Amino acid sequence: MIFFNEYHYEPLSAEDEIRLIELNPAKREEAPLKCSIVQHRRSVRKNDYFAISYVWGNPEFSRNLEISCDGDVSYLRITPNVDVLLRRLRKLEVLRYLWIDAICLNQADEIEKAHQIPLMGRIFGEAKDVHIWVGPQDFLTAKLFTFLRQVSLLPEVKQAKMAQCIVDVMLNIFGNTGTGLQSFDDFSNRVWFSRRWIIQEARLARKATVHCGNCSIPLPVLALAAKRFQALDMSSYPMKMMANLNTPARKPTILELLWTFQEACCLEPKDRVAALYGLAQNAYGFHLDYTAHWTEMYKQIAFSVLRNGSNDIKLQLMLHLFEFGAVRAPSNVDYPSWIPDWSNTRQRGLPYHSSIKNIDTYEPYPTSPGYPTKATLKLHHGSLQVHWNALIGGSRGWRVVYATNSDSPIRTEEQRTEKVKSLLLELFPSIFAPIFPIMAVAALFHLVEQFYYPNQNLRLKSSPYDEFIVKMIQQLPKMFHTRLLDTLRQTSRLLGDFCIFKMKPIGSEHQHSVGYGISSQQLQPGDTMIPLWNMNWDKERGMSHMKEYMYLRTKTMLVVRRTQGQTLSGKNPAETGRIVGWAVCVLLKGESIYEFDLSDSTMWDDDLNGEQQCSMLLA
Structure with a gap:
């Protein structure tokens, strides 16, 4: 189909301005998607919109979104996944205000993206609700969500007793443990749980709901059920990810986030940091520069930690170096040998600080590696100075x-x-x-x-x-x-x-x-x-x-x-x-x-x- 009126974005006119889509209601799911795109200042319109967390999927822009503006109609091409989730989330009779990156960010404007991406944590944190779309349901999804709700309601008991309680619930709902475990494993391996950007979208949400086709479950319920599974030594990265998606009691450091969510995927190496930036406490004075090359971004984190962190924090950086490896800079670049390569996933080759080899096993973040006496690390004119006795x-x-x-x-x-x-x-x-x-x-x-x-x-x-x-x-x-x-x-x-x-x-x-x-x-x-x-x-x-x-x-x-x-x-x-x-x-x-x-x-x-x-x- 040839479009004679392709939608063109108006530039954002204020520092705290964002775009929202006003999604028109429809009584039939197959009705065409229609909306308006409006600009609002976050300082004025807080908590009056819904943010959507999802996976782009195959970048095949084969669906149409009809956009009305001052009586004119134009069109924006969207992916099949965005098309499906918008149909699922639109109301029957009232407008719905939504923020979704594929539409509300001008993907062709790198300057706008460099400004808006560091604000995404706030955008999701200030939303009235976050709708998490993990894809269509299958024939076991309804049973699985019932099972997860019942597991989250179990009283806190010792590990052996909890294991038996979970097995009893699984047998009651699925009829056998094999079917239940396979359903949970299939669900946790959906692409959404492997993506990096969704972490801050979920953890910063005031309220979040997970949608799988027509089935829905509150995110805290899902996270608690996964945490109970993880405590039973059923360790895998998707399960660890699921268990850590609930809103944390405190803001973690960027080092802790990079450590915990080490396997979450993204296309750009710099997004390994950018996708988590909105979650982190700004304890080291690190400021995200999305225009910087990814190696420079990693270097800026290391310098900020060494300049402003305690000695235990600096030793944490060494642990990151051990398990992520060092950045391999071109041979003609004089690059520090102590910058961790956070574009890798962690591998624990030796017990440098822990006797646990499986990094996905439930294990607290090592805030204080080893025990006294420890070396002392300092930053000295761009070099790492290490002191020992x-x-x-x-x-x-x-x-x-x-x-x-x-x-x-x-x-x-x-x-x-x-x-x-x-x-x-x-x-x-x-x-x-x-x-x-x-x-x-x-x-x-x-x-x-x-x-x-x-x-x-x-x-x-x-x-x-x-x-x-x-x-x-x-x-x-x-x-x-x-x-x-x-x-x-x-x-x-x-x-x-x-x-x-x-x-x-x-x-x-x-x-x-x-x-x-x-x-x-x-x-x-x-x-x-x-x-x-x-x-x-x-x-x-x-x-x-x-x-x-x-x-x-x-x-x-x-x-x-x-x-x-x-x-x-x-x-x-x-x-x-x-x-x-x-x-x-x-x-x-x-x-x-x-x-x-x-x-x-x-x-x-x-x-x-x-x-x-x-x-x-x-x-």
Whole structure:
């Protein structure tokens, strides 16, 4: 069909002005869609319109919206999804005032979008009601919504009792649990629950209703039911998303939002931030500039956090770096190595702060990673300055003296065996190695195995290098033999997935100390290790038996590759480097390489004074 009068937008004339559509009523669903588009100032017309949250769907603009203006009629092309939801939401006899981005924003005007998009949180928050359209219903939708309502009404009981109550409700409504679970899973996997922009649209709503065809359910009811499912360890990202859509009791930070909704999708990398901006408390002084390139936007967040956040907030940024990865800037751009790439989804490669591997399991946001003593982070003229205590990290950090290399492929079992023996001999130069280094490495391996390979059925019952390990541990107390043998058997698997390394403190202090670590990145000898925070032994499964016998610390550490020094405020040149990775490590403090100091029951980092602080600039 050829349109002789295509609709043309009038520019918004005031700072707080928005467009609304006045949707004409109709008694028949198949009647043509007709409306007017009017401009209103938000300061004048608050809470007098309904906002619509939906998914654009296939960008096929094949439907017509008739628009009347001063007696003239023009047309705007809309998608089939917008056409369906408008027909569903229009009234029978009265006008309905709606805000919907596909129509109320001039999609061809980038300047208008740059101004209006940061205001979308307010637009949805000031609406009388938010209508959430997730798509057409299926033959089980009505039963599912009944089930969700009844689950939300269950009294709060212990987890086991709640599970049985949910099963009873499901059997009563669906007849069997399989049908009910499949219906809930299918519903949670609808596209709306995977989109990023809908998060602030739902969470900021004064009131919100979810529509699925002709079936409707209040959003708080849906969120509470999903939260109860999530608490029963039925973890998936859509369920986590659903459980977190209710209005929060407090405004979260932008870091917490990026962490929680890490898998929510959007087309533009900068929308990973923009779509959540309206939800966040402005604690760090970050202001959204939608005209900026996405890498610059991420950089602005990191700088705002480092400039205005507490030290715990700055350490949260390091956790984001570990799980999102770093932004990969073009080789000709001098870009900081510590900017998280929020365009990725989170992946937890090692227990840097948590022993839970599944990031969709119910888990509170880590507001304070690790526990004292922690490194201190500061922003210094565009560089990240990290301070640590010399008694823990050495006056110049720890140096990697050996690291496994994953470049050489292992083709035969014989090669695998030789590689394992070679690694163990590098870690312990003598077959009759000191007792405590062996126990420290075994403790580290056990920590990672419990985290990365939790399925005990996959554990090796024997290995070609059992005899070699038995000789190595024969001088240790017999009470540890079985556990150590079982743990060290898994070395070949760790070699296939991680870089294993040995390190020594740089400088004269603690020259007989030694450390061991595991990293998801490839390290090389000469890399510097900087301690960030302690990991808690008591929280790690199966680790407590070592604590009484060894004087060691498990730490999360940064892997830094040194560069040339730069001057700090007229003082001597400070050492500088770039972050190339991160690792989980154990550190042993020893008086000699064969006699480790176990005489002092206090921790290394108790009552350390500020005079022992060392630092490095990270570019």
